[in-house]
Amino acid sequence: MNEFKQILGLDPDKLAADADRLFARMRDLRAEEVTVEVESPDRRVTVRYSGLSGVQGLDLDPRALRMSAAELAETILSLIHRARDEAEARQRESAAAVLDAGNALIAERQDIADRLRQAGGTLQENLRDAAELIARLHGSMRR
Template sequence: MAERDLRTGDLELDRVMAEFRANSREFSDVMAQVGEVTGEAASRDGKVRVRVTATGQLTGLHIDPRAMRMGSQELADVILDASRRATEDAARRLMEVTRPYL
């Protein structure tokens, strides 16, 4: 559906409406970029890799078979650490996307 160029005859109102439409498009573009932000991190040895959304939701977890040699608590700690760092990475990336608008 094509956007119509509405004019009211009031120059100031028309200007404000045009500005609002432009800002709305820009906001939609930014929100689309925000939705694509992810964060990633890996354990120091690379045996565990984690990917999260901008909100920190886990969307990917890779555990190398060699990591299974760790004890369960050590593996849990490595996963949690990688997840925390991935969330920090996502927050950093999110800030880069939104900084011009804040």
Template sequence: MSEFGDLANLDIERLLRISEDYSAKVQEMQERSAELKGFAESKDRRIKVTCTVSGGVTDIDIDPRAMRMPTANFAETLKTLIHDANADLQSQLSDLMTEIYGADANPLASEQNRKSAEEKVEGAASMFDRTLGEAMTELERISKQLGL
């Protein structure tokens, strides 16, 4: 083991390429997600709701005939359509993230990938523990050599 552990073998060029690739993906995600619109409409097509990432509910189209509905039904229908439009938008975002980042890196699909994510976190924690242990061992060795 070298004095610097695995840091001595770090491929800076590769890290830069990965960083640039990730930055490009983030930029693409921002640009393309700005164009997405979630949509929902009532069964009779008299009430329509549109949602966007940046604006939330951006459009509510109500046919005048829908105003004849009882107030409670109208309010419930509107709440349901807002929820459905947001769900449609979230589904589109999830699909876009899967397309751009890949299925394993899609945070919106986290429930589907929860077990995989937990395994990755456990692996990272284990690697961290090993690296920390090696660093502490190396520090103890150096401390003994220096008589501290």
């Protein structure tokens, strides 16, 4: 492990711990219930929407039943779309707050990727050099 840390300049134990925290946070986010309630401007129609399971409730004031079928359908669909958009926005905000909170995998991802690419290139060069040396030694032994 210390060799890995020296070569890459990264602590593999810290990266593993960060990965564990990241995946635990992601599981928590998936389980988090975001529920939104939106209401028509005239307060005749209310929609409750869950980010996990969609429409949870639809309340119609008796006055809403006096609306034409097309107008009522349009109002309901509009409220469902608005509620869904609000729920998704809240989920994105929550995810951004959780995932960006001090996790090296997120905060330092470009640096980590650059170091891994550099180490990979160095490893390939060393393997090529080793293969050439083995081929020369093998040729010397045949003589």
